[in-house]
Amino acid sequence: MDERTQMADRMTEIRRSLLEAPADGLVERLAAEAQRVYGCSALRLFQVDYRLAALLPLDGGAARTRPGDPAWRCFDHQHLVDSDGVTYLPVTVRGERIGVLAVTGVDPARVTGAELLEVATMLAHELAAVRAGTDRYALAARSRRLTLAAEMQWELLPGRSRERASFGLAGQLEPAYAVRGDTFDWSDDGHRVWLSVINGMGDNVAAASLTALATYALRNARRAGLSLADQAALADQAIYSYHQGAQYLGTLLLELDLTAGTVTAIDAGSPQLLRLAGDEVVLEELEEQFPLGMFEGSIYRPQRFQLEPGERLYVVSDGVFDAAAEAGRYGAGALDRFVRRSGSLAPLQAVRSLLADLRAFVESDLVDDAVVVCLEWHGARPDAAGR
Structure with missing residues (x-):
């Protein structure tokens, strides 16, 4: 039998062993299999926390959080890292970065790095499949308790990052453990990407509930095959019918054609849109229209603009701009620098780096709700086999 x-x-x-494992026991079952099949002495899962600031071990103990640590190098660069007898492997499913698998005692004569990477990807798929049925992994990825509003917002997200051959996409909510009304949503079908970013209104659970209503209304319209303008109109009607204009939401809707690079946009009193083309950061000028739910029967007009392969869009909510502005008169220029500096990083790294730069600039954590989403179009490319 060949290798x-x-x-x-x-x-x-x-794979069979993982499929047969209880939902909360995937890592322990994989550890036993790795010892039996490969002779590994230990296996641990580290999940990235909600703030993108720590890699937290599933089994308790100290987290590796220092920049340059092998686990963080593995997470950031998404490749195998060997250090002091430990092999670190990215645990990622279809671009959604869950964390890092640390395997001790790997014998190169018994297993290759490529095989271990496949095992880590297999674990990622199983973790994604069981998360709805057990709280173990969600609890272990928290460094502290979420507020109720934040719990609602994180459960609403489709994920935090997405990768395909033609595009990369990532987003982050701040303050991660106490976010109230800001959120994002996306979907793709291999031909188009739909992205919505909501600048929430109100406080706590009321804000999260309003945002949830808008998100589900937009999803319902999108899944009915409606155009972007009709998606906005349906969500507008849903919010107005419930709140009669007393509450409304600033929202940016984008649809990216993955073959042509054409972006269709509706600025419904939305977060701001920055384009990074090479080293140039440009504020994309869009026609500002009524927020969703402000008036009865609003009509929305789509705009279009063209992306070139390798260009990026950053959607930045008011919380980010306000924090930069409050830190000093050069806040807008600082934000441009942060965007420019993140251009060589993968979208999730770029979002994480931009927010870290902003925290350093304002010399504190962000208090008001803030969202950053990065969308990069790589150009028209056929998809490889999905991972």
Whole structure:
């Protein structure tokens, strides 16, 4: 039996074992299999926390949070890292970065790095599949308790990052453990990406409830196959019918054609849109229209503009601009620098870096709600096999 067939057999055994494992026992089952099949002495899962600031071990103990640590290098660069007898592997499913798997005692004669990377990806798929049925992994990814509003907002998200051959996408909510009304949503079908970013109104659970209503209304319209303008109109009607204009939401809706790079946009009193083209940061000028739910029967007009391969869009909510402005008269210029500096990073790294730069600039954590979303179009490319 050749090595390729042996590897396939080993992977089949591990996959079957994970499928048979209880939802809350995936990592322990994988650790036992890794010891049996590869002779590894230990296996631990580290999940990235809600703030993108710590890698928290599932089994308790100290977290690796210092810049330059092997676990963070693995997470940031998404490749295998060997250090002091430990092999670190990215645990990522379809671009959603869950964390890092640390495997101790790897014998290169028994297993290759490529095989271990496949095992980590297999674990990522299983973690994604069971998260709705157990709280174990969600609880272990928290460094402190979420507020109720934040719990609602994080459960509403489609994910925090997404990667396909033609685009990369990532977003983050701040303050991560106490966010109230700001959020984002996205979907793609291989031909288009739809993105909405909501600048919430109100406080606490009331703000989260209003945002949830808008998000579900937009999803309902999108899934009915409606145009972007009709999606905005349906959500507008849903919010107005419930709140009669007393509450409304600033929202930016985008639709990216993954073949042509054409962006269709509706600025409904929205967060601001920055374009990064090379080293140039440009505020994309859009026609500002009524926020969703402000008036009965608003009509929305889409605009279009063209992206070139490699260009990025950053959607930045008022909380980010306000924090930069309050820190000094050069806040807008500082934000441009942060965006420019993040251009060489993957979208999730870029979002994390931009917010870290902003915290350093204002010399504190962000207090008001803030959202940053990064969308990069790579150009028209056929998808490789999904991971």
